[in-house]
Amino acid sequence: MTTVILDTNALMMPVECDVRVFEEIDRLVTDAELVTPAAVVAELEKLSDGAGEEATAAAVGRDLAERCRVVETHESYADDAVVELASGEFDGFVVTNDGPLRERLADRAVRVICLRGANTLAVTEP
Numbered sequence: 001m002t003t004v005i006l007d008t009n010a011l012m013m014p015v016e017c018d019v020r021v022f023e024e025i026d027r028l029v030t031d032a033e034l035v036t037p038a039a040v041v042a043e044l045e046k047l048s049d050g051a052g053e054e055a056t057a058a059a060v061g062r063d064l065a066e067r068c069r070v071v072e073t074h075e076s077y078a079d080d081a082v083v084e085l086a087s088g089e090f091d092g093f094v095v096t097n098d099g100p101l102r103e104r105l106a107d108r109a110v111r112v113i114c115l116r117g118a119n120t121l122a123v124t125e126p
Helices: 008-016 021-028 038-048 053-067 078-085 099-107
Strands: 002-006 032-037 069-071 093-095 111-116 120-124
Touching: 008 021, 008 038, 008 053, 021 032, 021 053, 021 093, 021 111, 021 120, 032 038, 032 078, 038 053, 038 069, 038 078, 078 099, 099 111
Parallel strands: 002 032, 002 093, 032 069, 093 111
Antiparallel strands: 111 120
């Protein structure tokens, strides 16, 4: 199995970007094991308490996170938790559209799946 880590905005993409995230991951990665840090779930819960489109997207993202294996990390900040999971001998992918996080992952030679075009995801190599 290939580990695919989803960050907060990846789980919010279905509402914010009209992306069928899980279908796109299936198209790009054979035999994916979906993982998300507990810090991401906590961030989604916090964001879903608000109002408006962001809160709706976060609530949907929180529900979608149930399709992932939730992993505890030492980090409480969601981006740091994603980087922690993608460190070391990591040979999977991270799904994110967050520019600063993508840069941090590129510095660690981590492959990123991000938005390309209107509602399609693509792999970017470090």
